[in-house]
Amino acid sequence: MHKEHNLTKNQKIIFDLIDKSSQPLKAYSILYNVQKKGIKAPLQVYRALDKLVEIGKIHKIESRNAFIACHNSSCQVAKATAFSICEICEKVTEISSAGLSKYLANFKDKDGMKYSKYNLEFFGLCKKCTLK
Amino acid sequence: MHKEHNLTKNQKIIFDLIDKSSQPLKAYSILYNVQKKGIKAPLQVYRALDKLVEIGKIHKIESRNAFIACHNSSCQVAKATAFSICEICEKVTEISSAGLSKYLANFKDKDGMKYSKYNLEFFGLCKKCTLK
DNA sequence: TACATAGTGTTATATTATAACAACTAAAAA
């Protein structure tokens, strides 16, 4: 389980919004959705996002500039992430595969370097879109 | 080897610049560097970049919003890419590992889905920075 | 208390990327 971080007010508001969402949210879409709660400026959103990413409560989907809550209790906090992304409906799912994370954590490049941190994004069609 | 695409003037100017660079280049840095060759607007750069990515001559490093030439003649054009990124000096290297690409191309998620397209970015310290 | 650390609110600005439209070019179909 994640280490308990006592989220601050802004962090909590923003985490709750992302956590409730079924798909990744973009920073300015988050901003519009929390303005009624008193968060008025982009920087307030980005600061909370930065912290939430840092402590592993959310992940950034780099190819989409969007943020998703981590639902993978065994994931190596913010360090080793893998996602599948549907190129039609943009559904994003965090992959939690012991085999995959073990393979990547042990991967060595030509020089024998190991990299404990990585981000992997798979692209394809989700089940639903495949059937269409 | 890559299929030969006859690059247009702008595409060639921009590819040559990226190809000569030892590190990934950002779009606006490219723009400043090609203004003397008559390319004046961001869109001219982005259009060439889009095309070059599409045909696999360059790749985008998503976590850095930067572009690097593909030097991996056997890479599955623009579809399956892996990079190592040094978190100190920002050196980026394209990984060409038959084992890795085979593993990822055959990876199936929980639902048995396979994804032929992926982007993987490893983070760590390069050899040089490790020694410091 | 005094101090350090982290978070906040705010304004302004930097950076990255696309929309829309008219004109041009090259290649291929008639």
Place this chain on the structure above:
DNA sequence: TTTTTAGTTGTTATAATATAACACTATGTA
């Protein structure tokens, strides 16, 4: 050859994403 088509270009304007700088506030710790 002419016509048509798809693709590229040049241009202006604007959208979308992200950070700098500064004054202030809350919280924990010695």
